[in-house]
Amino acid sequence: MDKKEQILQAALKLFVEFGFHNTPTSKIAKEAGVANGTLFYFFPTKDDLVKALYLDVKSRLTNYVAETMRGESTLKEILKVHYTESLRWALEHKTEFLFIEQFNASTYLKQISCEEIEKHTKPFVAILKEGIDNKIIKPMDIGVLFTLIGGHTFAINKYLIDNQLSDSKGTEVIKDTFELIWDMIALKGD
Amino acid sequence: MDKKEQILQAALKLFVEFGFHNTPTSKIAKEAGVANGTLFYFFPTKDDLVKALYLDVKSRLTNYVAETMRGESTLKEILKVHYTESLRWALEHKTEFLFIEQFNASTYLKQISCEEIEKHTKPFVAILKEGIDNKIIKPMDIGVLFTLIGGHTFAINKYLIDNQLSDSKGTEVIKDTFELIWDMIALKGD
DNA sequence: GTCTATACACCGATAGAC
DNA sequence: GTCTATCGGTGTATAGAC
Numbered sequence: 001m002d003k004k005e006q007i008l009q010a011a012l013k014l015f016v017e018f019g020f021h022n023t024p025t026s027k028i029a030k031e032a033g034v035a036n037g038t039l040f041y042f043f044p045t046k047d048d049l050v051k052a053l054y055l056d057v058k059s060r061l062t063n064y065v066a067e068t069m070r071g072e073s074t075l076k077e078i079l080k081v082h083y084t085e086s087l088r089w090a091l092e093h094k095t096e097f098l099f100i101e102q103f104n105a106s107t108y109l110k111q112i113s114c115e116e117i118e119k120h121t122k123p124f125v126a127i128l129k130e131g132i133d134n135k136i137i138k139p140m141d142i143g144v145l146f147t148l149i150g151g152h153t154f155a156i157n158k159y160l161i162d163n164q165l166s167d168s169k170g171t172e173v174i175k176d177t178f179e180l181i182w183d184m185i186a187l188k189g190d
Numbered sequence: 191m192d193k194k195e196q197i198l199q200a201a202l203k204l205f206v207e208f209g210f211h212n213t214p215t216s217k218i219a220k221e222a223g224v225a226n227g228t229l230f231y232f233f234p235t236k237d238d239l240v241k242a243l244y245l246d247v248k249s250r251l252t253n254y255v256a257e258t259m260r261g262e263s264t265l266k267e268i269l270k271v272h273y274t275e276s277l278r279w280a281l282e283h284k285t286e287f288l289f290i291e292q293f294n295a296s297t298y299l300k301q302i303s304c305e306e307i308e309k310h311t312k313p314f315v316a317i318l319k320e321g322i323d324n325k326i327i328k329p330m331d332i333g334v335l336f337t338l339i340g341g342h343t344f345a346i347n348k349y350l351i352d353n354q355l356s357d358s359k360g361t362e363v364i365k366d367t368f369e370l371i372w373d374m375i376a377l378k379g380d
Numbered sequence: 381g382t383c384t385a386t387a388c389a390c391c392g393a394t395a396g397a398c
Numbered sequence: 399g400t401c402t403a404t405c406g407g408t409g410t411a412t413a414g415a416c
Contacts, residue, residue: 003400019297021211024391035401040393042399105295107209138370144349144363148370151345152338159337173334180328180338184374193382214409225383230411232381383416391408398401 004042006032008053016098020050020106051111054103057096062120064089075131076182082124083153083178090157091170097157121146137185145185152181194232196222198243206288210240210296241301244293247286252310254279265321266372272314273343273368280347281360287347311336327375335375342371 001009010032014023025046029036043049068085072078090097103109128145131137137145156177160170191199200222204213215236219226233239258275262268280287293299318335321327327335346367350360 017297022297025393026391036392037394037402038400044393046392102295105292107207107212140366141363143353144346144367147345147349148342148367151341151348154345155337155341156334158341159334163333173331176330177334177338180374184370215411216409226410227384227412228382234411236410381416383414385413385415387410387412389408389410392406394405395403396401397403398399 003032003034003038007034007039007042007049008056011049011053012057012095012099015050015053015102016095019102020108025049047108047111050103050108053099054108054112055116057099058120060096061086061089061093061100066123075127075134075136076186078127079131079149079182080178082127083149083181084174086153087157087160087174091160094161097161101154101158135187138187148185149181152177193222193224193228197224197229197232197239198246201239201243202247202285202289205240205243205292206285209292210298215239237298237301240293240298243289244298244302245306247289248310250286251276251279251283251290256313265317265324265326266376268317269321269339269372270368272317273339273371274364276343277347277350277364281350284351287351291344291348325377328377338375339371342367 007028011023011028014028014031017023025039026036028049029039032039039049043052065082065085069078069081072081125142125146128137128149129142132139132142132145156173160173165173197218201213201218204218204221207213215229216226218239219229222229229239233242255272255275259268259271262271315332315336318327318339319332322329322332322335346363350363355363
Protein backbone atom coordinates (compact mmCIF):
# COMPACT_ATOMS: atom_id res chain seq x y z
CA MET A 1 0.00 0.00 0.00
CA ASP A 2 1.44 3.36 -0.96
CA LYS A 3 1.76 6.31 1.40
CA LYS A 4 -1.12 8.21 -0.13
CA GLU A 5 -3.43 5.31 0.63
CA GLN A 6 -2.05 5.05 4.17
CA ILE A 7 -2.79 8.71 4.77
CA LEU A 8 -6.38 8.40 3.53
CA GLN A 9 -6.93 5.38 5.74
CA ALA A 10 -5.48 7.04 8.82
CA ALA A 11 -7.51 10.19 8.19
CA LEU A 12 -10.71 8.18 7.86
CA LYS A 13 -10.15 6.44 11.16
CA LEU A 14 -9.23 9.56 13.10
CA PHE A 15 -11.89 11.82 11.57
CA VAL A 16 -14.63 9.41 12.63
CA GLU A 17 -13.22 9.01 16.11
CA PHE A 18 -12.45 12.64 16.90
CA GLY A 19 -14.18 14.71 14.21
CA PHE A 20 -12.53 16.84 11.54
CA HIS A 21 -11.53 19.72 13.75
CA ASN A 22 -10.13 17.61 16.56
CA THR A 23 -7.84 15.73 14.24
CA PRO A 24 -4.64 17.65 13.48
CA THR A 25 -2.74 16.76 10.35
CA SER A 26 0.22 15.87 12.55
CA LYS A 27 -1.76 13.05 14.14
CA ILE A 28 -2.90 11.79 10.77
CA ALA A 29 0.68 11.67 9.53
CA LYS A 30 1.78 9.87 12.67
CA GLU A 31 -1.04 7.31 12.47
CA ALA A 32 -0.22 6.76 8.81
CA GLY A 33 3.43 6.30 9.63
CA VAL A 34 4.61 9.08 7.35
CA ALA A 35 6.25 12.44 7.91
CA ASN A 36 4.23 15.58 8.37
CA GLY A 37 5.45 17.10 5.13
CA THR A 38 4.54 13.99 3.13
CA LEU A 39 0.87 14.57 3.86
CA PHE A 40 1.08 18.02 2.31
CA TYR A 41 2.93 16.64 -0.68
CA PHE A 42 -0.12 14.56 -1.62
CA PHE A 43 -2.80 16.92 -0.30
CA PRO A 44 -1.95 20.64 -0.59
CA THR A 45 -4.34 21.53 2.23
CA LYS A 46 -6.27 19.71 4.92
CA ASP A 47 -9.49 20.58 3.11
CA ASP A 48 -8.19 18.83 0.01
CA LEU A 49 -7.55 15.73 2.08
CA VAL A 50 -11.07 15.73 3.50
CA LYS A 51 -12.65 16.18 0.09
CA ALA A 52 -10.44 13.57 -1.58
CA LEU A 53 -11.36 11.12 1.17
CA TYR A 54 -15.06 11.76 0.62
CA LEU A 55 -14.83 11.18 -3.11
CA ASP A 56 -12.78 8.04 -2.50
CA VAL A 57 -15.26 6.54 -0.03
CA LYS A 58 -18.27 7.51 -2.13
CA SER A 59 -16.98 5.84 -5.25
CA ARG A 60 -16.08 2.71 -3.32
CA LEU A 61 -19.71 2.44 -2.21
CA THR A 62 -21.07 3.16 -5.68
CA ASN A 63 -18.75 0.61 -7.28
CA TYR A 64 -19.65 -2.03 -4.74
CA VAL A 65 -23.38 -1.68 -5.36
CA ALA A 66 -22.87 -1.65 -9.14
CA GLU A 67 -20.82 -4.84 -8.96
CA THR A 68 -23.43 -6.76 -6.99
CA MET A 69 -26.02 -6.16 -9.70
CA ARG A 70 -26.55 -9.44 -11.52
CA GLY A 71 -29.06 -8.56 -14.19
CA GLU A 72 -32.11 -8.44 -11.94
CA SER A 73 -35.19 -8.10 -14.11
CA THR A 74 -38.04 -6.50 -12.15
CA LEU A 75 -37.83 -3.01 -10.70
CA LYS A 76 -38.58 -4.33 -7.24
CA GLU A 77 -35.64 -6.70 -7.43
CA ILE A 78 -33.31 -3.98 -8.66
CA LEU A 79 -34.31 -1.64 -5.86
CA LYS A 80 -34.03 -4.44 -3.34
CA VAL A 81 -30.45 -5.15 -4.37
CA HIS A 82 -29.67 -1.43 -4.18
CA TYR A 83 -31.14 -1.16 -0.70
CA THR A 84 -29.85 -4.43 0.69
CA GLU A 85 -26.34 -4.09 -0.64
CA SER A 86 -25.96 -0.47 0.40
CA LEU A 87 -26.86 -1.47 3.94
CA ARG A 88 -24.65 -4.53 3.87
CA TRP A 89 -21.71 -2.46 2.65
CA ALA A 90 -22.24 0.13 5.36
CA LEU A 91 -22.44 -2.57 8.02
CA GLU A 92 -19.11 -3.95 6.91
CA HIS A 93 -17.67 -0.45 6.54
CA LYS A 94 -19.06 1.31 9.59
CA THR A 95 -16.26 3.84 9.68
CA GLU A 96 -16.85 4.80 6.07
CA PHE A 97 -20.55 5.23 6.70
CA LEU A 98 -20.02 7.40 9.77
CA PHE A 99 -17.57 9.50 7.81
CA ILE A 100 -20.09 10.09 5.03
CA GLU A 101 -22.66 11.07 7.61
CA GLN A 102 -20.33 13.56 9.23
CA PHE A 103 -19.30 14.97 5.87
CA ASN A 104 -22.85 15.37 4.61
CA ALA A 105 -23.82 17.45 7.62
CA SER A 106 -20.68 19.56 7.45
CA THR A 107 -19.96 22.74 5.55
CA TYR A 108 -17.62 20.77 3.28
CA LEU A 109 -20.58 19.46 1.31
CA LYS A 110 -21.05 22.84 -0.38
CA GLN A 111 -17.53 22.54 -1.73
CA ILE A 112 -18.33 19.44 -3.74
CA SER A 113 -19.59 20.25 -7.21
CA CYS A 114 -23.07 19.20 -8.31
CA GLU A 115 -21.64 17.08 -11.10
CA GLU A 116 -19.55 15.17 -8.62
CA ILE A 117 -22.64 14.38 -6.57
CA GLU A 118 -24.87 13.58 -9.52
CA LYS A 119 -22.33 11.10 -10.82
CA HIS A 120 -23.32 8.87 -7.91
CA THR A 121 -27.06 9.55 -7.81
CA LYS A 122 -27.97 9.79 -11.49
CA PRO A 123 -28.23 6.08 -12.33
CA PHE A 124 -30.42 5.47 -9.31
CA VAL A 125 -32.69 8.42 -10.10
CA ALA A 126 -33.07 7.11 -13.66
CA ILE A 127 -34.28 3.77 -12.31
CA LEU A 128 -36.86 5.50 -10.11
CA LYS A 129 -38.06 7.66 -13.00
CA GLU A 130 -38.56 4.57 -15.11
CA GLY A 131 -40.63 3.05 -12.31
CA ILE A 132 -42.94 6.06 -12.22
CA ASP A 133 -43.25 6.21 -16.02
CA ASN A 134 -44.15 2.52 -16.17
CA LYS A 135 -46.77 3.00 -13.44
CA ILE A 136 -45.05 0.62 -11.04
CA ILE A 137 -44.27 3.34 -8.54
CA LYS A 138 -46.86 5.85 -7.33
CA PRO A 139 -46.78 9.12 -9.28
CA MET A 140 -44.88 11.73 -7.26
CA ASP A 141 -42.11 14.25 -7.52
CA ILE A 142 -38.90 12.39 -8.31
CA GLY A 143 -37.02 14.47 -5.75
CA VAL A 144 -39.44 13.52 -3.00
CA LEU A 145 -39.21 9.86 -3.95
CA PHE A 146 -35.43 9.92 -3.95
CA THR A 147 -35.43 11.73 -0.61
CA LEU A 148 -37.80 9.21 0.90
CA ILE A 149 -35.75 6.19 -0.10
CA GLY A 150 -32.48 7.84 0.80
CA GLY A 151 -33.77 8.92 4.19
CA HIS A 152 -35.01 5.43 4.91
CA THR A 153 -31.80 3.77 3.95
CA PHE A 154 -29.78 6.23 5.96
CA ALA A 155 -31.98 5.90 9.05
CA ILE A 156 -32.01 2.11 9.06
CA ASN A 157 -28.29 2.15 8.51
CA LYS A 158 -27.77 4.20 11.61
CA TYR A 159 -30.14 1.97 13.55
CA LEU A 160 -28.24 -1.16 12.55
CA ILE A 161 -24.87 0.34 13.43
CA ASP A 162 -25.98 1.85 16.73
CA ASN A 163 -27.70 -1.32 17.93
CA GLN A 164 -25.05 -3.90 17.02
CA LEU A 165 -27.57 -6.54 15.95
CA SER A 166 -26.52 -10.10 15.20
CA ASP A 167 -26.09 -10.98 11.54
CA SER A 168 -29.34 -12.88 11.32
CA LYS A 169 -31.32 -10.22 13.15
CA GLY A 170 -29.77 -7.54 10.96
CA THR A 171 -30.64 -9.43 7.78
CA GLU A 172 -34.20 -9.74 9.00
CA VAL A 173 -34.53 -6.02 9.69
CA ILE A 174 -33.11 -5.19 6.25
CA LYS A 175 -35.54 -7.60 4.58
CA ASP A 176 -38.58 -6.38 6.53
CA THR A 177 -37.87 -2.69 6.11
CA PHE A 178 -37.43 -3.08 2.38
CA GLU A 179 -40.93 -4.53 2.13
CA LEU A 180 -42.21 -1.55 4.11
CA ILE A 181 -40.60 0.91 1.71
CA TRP A 182 -41.87 -1.00 -1.25
CA ASP A 183 -45.42 -0.99 0.11
CA MET A 184 -45.10 2.74 0.56
CA ILE A 185 -43.95 3.60 -2.95
CA ALA A 186 -45.41 0.83 -5.12
CA LEU A 187 -48.62 1.54 -7.00
CA LYS A 188 -50.15 -1.85 -6.22
CA GLY A 189 -49.00 -5.26 -4.98
CA ASP A 190 -45.82 -6.30 -6.81
CA MET B 191 -32.87 40.12 25.76
CA ASP B 192 -30.01 39.35 28.10
CA LYS B 193 -26.44 38.80 27.00
CA LYS B 194 -26.56 35.06 27.50
CA GLU B 195 -29.43 34.84 25.04
CA GLN B 196 -27.61 37.09 22.58
CA ILE B 197 -24.58 34.82 22.70
CA LEU B 198 -26.66 31.71 22.05
CA GLN B 199 -28.37 33.36 19.12
CA ALA B 200 -25.12 34.58 17.58
CA ALA B 201 -23.52 31.17 18.04
CA LEU B 202 -26.47 29.47 16.33
CA LYS B 203 -26.22 31.71 13.31
CA LEU B 204 -22.47 31.45 12.91
CA PHE B 205 -22.23 27.71 13.59
CA VAL B 206 -24.71 26.98 10.82
CA GLU B 207 -23.00 29.29 8.37
CA PHE B 208 -19.39 28.32 9.02
CA GLY B 209 -19.50 25.12 11.08
CA PHE B 210 -18.35 24.64 14.66
CA HIS B 211 -14.64 24.64 13.98
CA ASN B 212 -14.65 27.63 11.66
CA THR B 213 -16.40 29.79 14.20
CA PRO B 214 -14.02 31.25 16.78
CA THR B 215 -15.46 32.37 20.09
CA SER B 216 -14.19 35.85 19.32
CA LYS B 217 -16.51 36.09 16.30
CA ILE B 218 -19.45 34.84 18.34
CA ALA B 219 -18.83 37.49 20.97
CA LYS B 220 -18.53 40.17 18.31
CA GLU B 221 -21.72 39.09 16.54
CA ALA B 222 -23.51 39.02 19.88
CA GLY B 223 -22.24 42.48 20.70
CA VAL B 224 -20.54 41.42 23.91
CA ALA B 225 -16.95 41.25 25.03
CA ASN B 226 -14.87 38.14 24.56
CA GLY B 227 -14.60 37.51 28.28
CA THR B 228 -18.35 37.73 28.78
CA LEU B 229 -18.85 34.64 26.65
CA PHE B 230 -16.61 32.66 28.98
CA TYR B 231 -18.39 34.03 31.99
CA PHE B 232 -21.61 32.29 30.88
CA PHE B 233 -20.05 29.28 29.18
CA PRO B 234 -16.80 28.03 30.78
CA THR B 235 -15.67 26.40 27.53
CA LYS B 236 -16.68 26.49 23.89
CA ASP B 237 -17.91 22.91 24.19
CA ASP B 238 -20.26 23.97 26.95
CA LEU B 239 -21.67 26.63 24.68
CA VAL B 240 -22.29 24.15 21.88
CA LYS B 241 -24.00 21.69 24.18
CA ALA B 242 -26.10 24.34 25.90
CA LEU B 243 -27.23 25.59 22.52
CA TYR B 244 -28.26 22.11 21.46
CA LEU B 245 -30.33 21.53 24.59
CA ASP B 246 -31.92 24.95 24.16
CA VAL B 247 -32.92 24.39 20.54
CA LYS B 248 -34.14 20.85 21.21
CA SER B 249 -36.44 21.89 24.00
CA ARG B 250 -37.84 24.75 21.94
CA LEU B 251 -38.85 22.23 19.27
CA THR B 252 -40.29 19.79 21.78
CA ASN B 253 -42.27 22.53 23.51
CA TYR B 254 -43.63 23.84 20.24
CA VAL B 255 -44.94 20.45 19.16
CA ALA B 256 -46.43 19.79 22.60
CA GLU B 257 -48.23 23.14 22.53
CA THR B 258 -49.85 22.52 19.16
CA MET B 259 -51.50 19.36 20.44
CA ARG B 260 -55.20 20.10 20.86
CA GLY B 261 -56.58 16.84 22.20
CA GLU B 262 -56.56 14.93 18.94
CA SER B 263 -58.35 11.65 19.47
CA THR B 264 -57.17 9.06 16.96
CA LEU B 265 -53.61 7.84 16.77
CA LYS B 266 -53.39 8.86 13.14
CA GLU B 267 -54.36 12.41 14.00
CA ILE B 268 -51.85 12.60 16.85
CA LEU B 269 -49.06 11.34 14.63
CA LYS B 270 -50.09 13.70 11.87
CA VAL B 271 -49.86 16.71 14.17
CA HIS B 272 -46.45 15.52 15.37
CA TYR B 273 -45.20 15.14 11.82
CA THR B 274 -46.78 18.24 10.35
CA GLU B 275 -45.86 20.58 13.16
CA SER B 276 -42.29 19.33 13.43
CA LEU B 277 -41.83 20.07 9.75
CA ARG B 278 -43.57 23.41 9.98
CA TRP B 279 -41.40 24.44 12.91
CA ALA B 280 -38.24 23.43 11.08
CA LEU B 281 -39.33 25.36 7.99
CA GLU B 282 -39.78 28.48 10.06
CA HIS B 283 -36.57 27.79 11.98
CA LYS B 284 -34.26 26.60 9.24
CA THR B 285 -31.15 27.63 11.11
CA GLU B 286 -32.19 25.67 14.17
CA PHE B 287 -32.87 22.60 12.06
CA LEU B 288 -29.54 22.79 10.27
CA PHE B 289 -27.81 23.20 13.62
CA ILE B 290 -29.46 20.07 14.99
CA GLU B 291 -28.42 18.18 11.89
CA GLN B 292 -24.82 19.28 12.23
CA PHE B 293 -24.80 18.49 15.93
CA ASN B 294 -26.30 15.01 15.48
CA ALA B 295 -23.60 14.02 13.05
CA SER B 296 -20.81 15.48 15.16
CA THR B 297 -18.78 13.95 17.95
CA TYR B 298 -20.57 16.23 20.43
CA LEU B 299 -23.58 13.93 20.42
CA LYS B 300 -21.73 11.37 22.54
CA GLN B 301 -21.34 14.01 25.22
CA ILE B 302 -25.07 14.35 25.73
CA SER B 303 -26.42 11.93 28.31
CA CYS B 304 -29.01 9.33 27.38
CA GLU B 305 -31.50 10.77 29.85
CA GLU B 306 -31.22 14.15 28.20
CA ILE B 307 -32.06 12.62 24.83
CA GLU B 308 -34.81 10.36 26.13
CA LYS B 309 -36.53 13.33 27.72
CA HIS B 310 -37.43 14.47 24.22
CA THR B 311 -38.16 11.10 22.60
CA LYS B 312 -39.93 9.21 25.40
CA PRO B 313 -43.45 10.65 24.99
CA PHE B 314 -43.37 10.00 21.27
CA VAL B 315 -42.13 6.45 21.69
CA ALA B 316 -44.94 5.82 24.19
CA ILE B 317 -47.50 6.89 21.60
CA LEU B 318 -46.00 4.52 19.04
CA LYS B 319 -45.97 1.66 21.51
CA GLU B 320 -49.63 2.22 22.24
CA GLY B 321 -50.33 2.07 18.51
CA ILE B 322 -48.67 -1.32 18.21
CA ASP B 323 -50.36 -2.70 21.34
CA ASN B 324 -53.76 -1.61 20.05
CA LYS B 325 -53.08 -3.24 16.69
CA ILE B 326 -53.34 0.02 14.78
CA ILE B 327 -49.69 -0.02 13.74
CA LYS B 328 -48.01 -3.06 12.23
CA PRO B 329 -46.19 -5.19 14.81
CA MET B 330 -42.49 -4.40 14.67
CA ASP B 331 -39.55 -3.47 16.84
CA ILE B 332 -40.30 -0.12 18.46
CA GLY B 333 -36.76 1.05 17.72
CA VAL B 334 -37.16 0.32 14.03
CA LEU B 335 -40.50 2.09 13.93
CA PHE B 336 -39.10 5.16 15.66
CA THR B 337 -36.10 5.17 13.35
CA LEU B 338 -38.33 4.91 10.29
CA ILE B 339 -40.54 7.83 11.24
CA GLY B 340 -37.63 9.94 12.42
CA GLY B 341 -35.65 9.26 9.27
CA HIS B 342 -38.61 10.18 7.12
CA THR B 343 -39.30 13.39 8.93
CA PHE B 344 -35.67 14.37 8.80
CA ALA B 345 -35.30 13.56 5.11
CA ILE B 346 -38.41 15.45 4.04
CA ASN B 347 -37.31 18.36 6.19
CA LYS B 348 -34.06 18.57 4.35
CA TYR B 349 -35.84 18.29 1.04
CA LEU B 350 -38.18 21.16 1.88
CA ILE B 351 -35.37 23.39 3.06
CA ASP B 352 -33.04 22.63 0.17
CA ASN B 353 -35.69 23.15 -2.49
CA GLN B 354 -37.27 26.37 -1.23
CA LEU B 355 -40.81 25.36 -2.16
CA SER B 356 -43.68 27.80 -2.01
CA ASP B 357 -45.91 27.59 1.04
CA SER B 358 -48.72 25.83 -0.77
CA LYS B 359 -46.40 23.37 -2.50
CA GLY B 360 -44.65 22.69 0.80
CA THR B 361 -47.93 22.05 2.58
CA GLU B 362 -48.90 19.63 -0.15
CA VAL B 363 -45.67 17.67 0.13
CA ILE B 364 -46.05 17.47 3.90
CA LYS B 365 -49.62 16.24 3.58
CA ASP B 366 -48.83 13.68 0.89
CA THR B 367 -45.76 12.27 2.57
CA PHE B 368 -47.60 11.80 5.82
CA GLU B 369 -50.13 9.63 4.06
CA LEU B 370 -47.27 7.61 2.61
CA ILE B 371 -45.78 7.04 6.03
CA TRP B 372 -49.12 6.15 7.48
CA ASP B 373 -49.76 3.61 4.73
CA MET B 374 -46.40 2.12 5.50
CA ILE B 375 -46.85 1.65 9.22
CA ALA B 376 -50.63 1.26 9.66
CA LEU B 377 -52.03 -2.24 9.98
CA LYS B 378 -55.02 -1.57 7.71
CA GLY B 379 -56.83 1.45 6.22
CA ASP B 380 -57.36 4.06 8.93
C1' DG C 381 -21.46 41.11 35.25
C1' DT C 382 -18.87 43.05 31.77
C1' DC C 383 -14.90 44.82 29.83
C1' DT C 384 -9.74 44.98 27.87
C1' DA C 385 -5.62 42.94 27.22
C1' DT C 386 -2.91 39.18 26.76
C1' DA C 387 -0.76 34.45 27.52
C1' DC C 388 0.38 30.52 25.33
C1' DA C 389 -0.70 26.25 23.13
C1' DC C 390 -1.61 24.46 18.92
C1' DC C 391 -1.84 23.54 14.20
C1' DG C 392 -1.66 24.14 9.15
C1' DA C 393 1.60 24.93 5.97
C1' DT C 394 6.42 25.89 4.14
C1' DA C 395 11.52 25.47 3.40
C1' DG C 396 15.05 22.95 2.30
C1' DA C 397 18.12 18.75 2.88
C1' DC C 398 18.46 14.15 1.12
C1' DG D 399 9.08 11.46 -2.83
C1' DT D 400 10.07 11.72 1.80
C1' DC D 401 12.04 13.63 5.64
C1' DT D 402 13.09 17.23 9.66
C1' DA D 403 12.61 21.57 11.47
C1' DT D 404 10.23 25.53 12.12
C1' DC D 405 7.40 29.76 11.38
C1' DG D 406 3.50 32.50 11.64
C1' DG D 407 -1.30 32.85 12.37
C1' DT D 408 -5.06 31.84 15.09
C1' DG D 409 -8.05 30.80 18.81
C1' DT D 410 -9.29 29.31 23.56
C1' DA D 411 -9.14 30.75 27.84
C1' DT D 412 -7.44 33.68 31.79
C1' DA D 413 -6.23 37.83 34.62
C1' DG D 414 -7.57 41.68 36.45
C1' DA D 415 -9.67 46.46 36.20
C1' DC D 416 -14.14 48.56 36.63
